[in-house]
Structures are given as structure tokens and as C-alpha cells.
Amino acid sequence: MDEMTRLRELRADAPVPDRAGLAPGRERLTDAIAGNGGRRTLALRLRPMLRDWRIASLGAVVAVTAAALVITQVVGTSAPAPSAPATVVGDLDLSSPAAALNRAADHLERQEVPPEPRADQWIYTREVDAQQAQQWEELPEAIRKKIPMAYSPDQWVPYDDKAAENDASDTDYRTARESYRIAAALPEDPEALLARLREVFPTGSGPDGAPEAKDEHSFRALAVLLESYPIPPDALARIYRAMATVGGVKVTDHLIRDASGREVIAVTRKYDESDSRREILIDPVDYSYAGNRDVVTRTHEVPAPEGLAPIVQKRGEVLIDIARTHAAVVDAKGQKP
Structure with missing residues (x-):
């Protein structure tokens, strides 16, 4: 047994602070700070090289040059243990998407809009x-050199990126400035808002993939902007x-x-043509975007290249698990808040 495994087992029974219990008090406190709700969590689309929003792991990029290597890796094991089920958690009402998301919206509408x-x-x-980091570490050096990016948990992108704005090759990618202005101009009416985002982030056709149904298209467009x-x-x-x-x-x-390890709200929708679902994660305190997951909804086999055994994906297995832990506007690349 290696040292890291021993360390994890040593602390396996350590209690995790209950963020749900802290959420109501923290929300009231942050509402009172400077009149603007305290924390301002920032969101950003960081993967312009990925042509499909559903391909979020580095393994998908690497597959172009190392398919046999990546296909043999089992992505994820099992879903993290959830908190005890409870429809109402503190001041959170998780009985329905409308209950949870409208409460989040009520809170956000009270916040001051930053410049x-x-x-x-x-x-x-x-x-x-962790999955992407592990895949990167396990890649042979020769393959790493062929990939036009290196994995790092920290990312910096310019707010004003005119070169990226003029690149129309990725219909999902928008620069930080474009995203701000798209979001700020969205209409109040939900139906009109969704129609606008489906226009901004068009569905596939022909070589770009099969067209999505209206609801799946809407959810993808929302996920991309978030x-x-x-x-x-x-x-x-x-x-x-x-x-x-x-x-x-x-x-x-x-x-x-x-x-x-944080406790977060999960807003979910099953992919129409897949045995998995996308989960959009939301902070239960300030209702900022907190990450995303893809989770298997039915145990099934995934075909593999000829000569390799198929991969069995089990119900509840987490295929993609990304948590955004820090975000800020800074004055220079490499600067941290």
C-alpha cells in the first residue's frame, strides 16, 4: 500500500463540515456585506480547443493520438457519497427545479451588478x-509533446480576446467579453431567453453531429453559457x-x-440519446456556477476498438467530475487573487 492510500484511509472517517447548515447564516451575512452579496464567483469557458461541450476530459483530446491508451482507462469509479436525502435542506427547497432555481434567482436579483x-x-x-490530471500524468512523454496543451488546474484567459472572437470554428466557444454581453442582453421571458441561446449556440448538423431536440439543445446552451x-x-x-x-x-x-468535496446543488438532465446525464452544479450559498458532472444512468457496455474488450460503465459511475473552486478578475496573466 502506498503512502497516499494510507493517508486517505487514515482520514476516511473525518467529518466533513455541513455547508447546508451554514448556508442560511452565510447568505444573510454576505447580503449585508457592502450591499452586494459578498463573494463574486466568476465563470469561464476554458476549453476552446474542444469542439463538443460534452467532451470535457483530456482523454477525449488525447484519443486522437493515443486512442488505445485512453480507452483502456476506466474513467471514474462510483458517485461521491451524497448527504442524507432531504427535500428541504436548511433554507434550500430541493423539491423541484422551479423551487430551487427560482429561490436562487430571487437571491441573485438582490445583488449589485459589478462593473x-x-x-x-x-x-x-x-x-x-482529478480524472483529467491522472490521465495527463499517465501519458507517455512522447504523446504529451504532440498535444497542443498541457493540463493545469489554473487557467488564465484575456477578457478581451479579439483573435478568439474572430475564430468561428467552434460554435460553442465565446470569449469572456462576448459571454458577458450575451448574458447581459438576455430577455426576461424564459421561452425567449432559451430561443436566443439556441441561436447563439446552434445544434449540430451533418458532420458536426446530429441535431438535438429542442429541450436537449436548450439545456446544452445553458450549460455552455454557465x-x-x-x-x-x-x-x-x-x-x-x-x-x-x-x-x-x-x-x-x-x-x-x-x-x-463541497456540498452543492445538482441540476440534471439525461441526454436524449445516451445512458448518462449532465449535472450542472450550483453553490448553495451564493448560487454561483460550481462545476459539472456526467453520471451513468444505466449499466451498459461501451464498444472499444477492434482487439480491445468493451468497457462496462455502471449505473452511478461518474464519467466527468469538474469542480470550479476559485475564480477572479486579475490584472495580469499568472496573477492570483
């Missing part, structure tokens, strides 16, 4: 993605109210553990 970042500023984010920074709080409120109206959207009736 738009300056054109010369940068967006810093840090994300916990990864972005900046999103003003009033715009985020409109986004959450619209999300609650999308067909097939559910909310887990208890807080779940994200990749960093």
Missing part, C-alpha cells in the same frame, strides 16, 4: 478535475428561471459532493 472587467484584464479560474465569465447576477437570475422550464430538467433532492 464589466476592463479590456486589459484577465480571468483566472482554478478547477479540480461555464463562462462574466455573468452579471441579474442575468444569472434570468438564466436560472429559464432553466427551470426546460423539459426533462430535475434537481437532486439532496446536496451532493463535488470533486473538491
Whole structure:
């Protein structure tokens, strides 16, 4: 047994602080601070090289040059242990998407809208993605050199990125400044808001993939924008109210553990043509975007290249597990708040 395994087992029975119990008091406190709700969590789409939002792990990128290596890795093991089921947790009502998301929207509408970042500023984010980190570490050095990126939990992108704005090759990717202005201009009416996002983030056709049905398209478009920074709080409120109206959207009736160990709200929707679901994770205190997961909904086999055994994905297995733990506007690349 290695030292890290021993260390994890030594602390396995250590209690985790209950964020749900702290949420009501923290929310009242942050509402009183400076009149603007305290924490301002930033969101950002960090993966312009990934052409499909559903391909979120590095393994999918690496597959182009190392398919045999990546296909043999079992991505994820089992879902993190959730908190005890409870439809009402503290002041949170998780009985339905409307109950949870409309409460989040009510909170966000009370927050002061911060100024738009300056054109010369940068967006810093840090994300916990143990699966991606492990895949990167296990890659042979020769393959790493062929990949046009290196894995790092810390990322910086310029707020004003004119070169990326002019690149139309990825229909999902928008720069930080584009995302801010798209979000700020979204209409109040949920149906009109969803129609606008389906226009901004079009569905596939032909070689780009099969077209999505309306509700799946809407949920994907919402998920893409929620990864972005900046999103003003009033715009985020409109986004959450619209999300609650999308067909097939559910909310887990208890807080779940994200990749960093935090307790978060999970808003979910099963993929129409897949045995898995996408989960959008939301902080239960300030209702900011907290990450995303893909979870298997039915045990099934995934075909493998000829000569390799198929991979069995079990119900509850977490395929993608990303937690955004830090985000800020900074004045220079490499700077941390």
C-alpha cells in the first residue's frame, strides 16, 4: 500500500463540515456585506480547443493520438457519497427545479451588478478535475509533446480576446467579453431567453453531429453559457428561471459532493440519446456556477476498438467530475487573487 492510500484511509472517517447548515447564516451575512452579496464567483469557458461541450476530459483530446491508451482507462469509479436525502435542506427547497432555481434567482436579483472587467484584464479560474490530471500524468512523454496543451488546474484567459472572437470554428466557444454581453442582453421571458441561446449556440448538423431536440439543445446552451465569465447576477437570475422550464430538467433532492468535496446543488438532465446525464452544479450559498458532472444512468457496455474488450460503465459511475473552486478578475496573466 502506498503512502497516499494510507493517508486517505487514515482520514476516511473525518467529518466533513455541513455547508447546508451554514448556508442560511452565510447568505444573510454576505447580503449585508457592502450591499452586494459578498463573494463574486466568476465563470469561464476554458476549453476552446474542444469542439463538443460534452467532451470535457483530456482523454477525449488525447484519443486522437493515443486512442488505445485512453480507452483502456476506466474513467471514474462510483458517485461521491451524497448527504442524507432531504427535500428541504436548511433554507434550500430541493423539491423541484422551479423551487430551487427560482429561490436562487430571487437571491441573485438582490445583488449589485459589478462593473464589466476592463479590456486589459484577465480571468483566472482554478478547477479540480482529478480524472483529467491522472490521465495527463499517465501519458507517455512522447504523446504529451504532440498535444497542443498541457493540463493545469489554473487557467488564465484575456477578457478581451479579439483573435478568439474572430475564430468561428467552434460554435460553442465565446470569449469572456462576448459571454458577458450575451448574458447581459438576455430577455426576461424564459421561452425567449432559451430561443436566443439556441441561436447563439446552434445544434449540430451533418458532420458536426446530429441535431438535438429542442429541450436537449436548450439545456446544452445553458450549460455552455454557465461555464463562462462574466455573468452579471441579474442575468444569472434570468438564466436560472429559464432553466427551470426546460423539459426533462430535475434537481437532486439532496446536496451532493463535488470533486473538491463541497456540498452543492445538482441540476440534471439525461441526454436524449445516451445512458448518462449532465449535472450542472450550483453553490448553495451564493448560487454561483460550481462545476459539472456526467453520471451513468444505466449499466451498459461501451464498444472499444477492434482487439480491445468493451468497457462496462455502471449505473452511478461518474464519467466527468469538474469542480470550479476559485475564480477572479486579475490584472495580469499568472496573477492570483
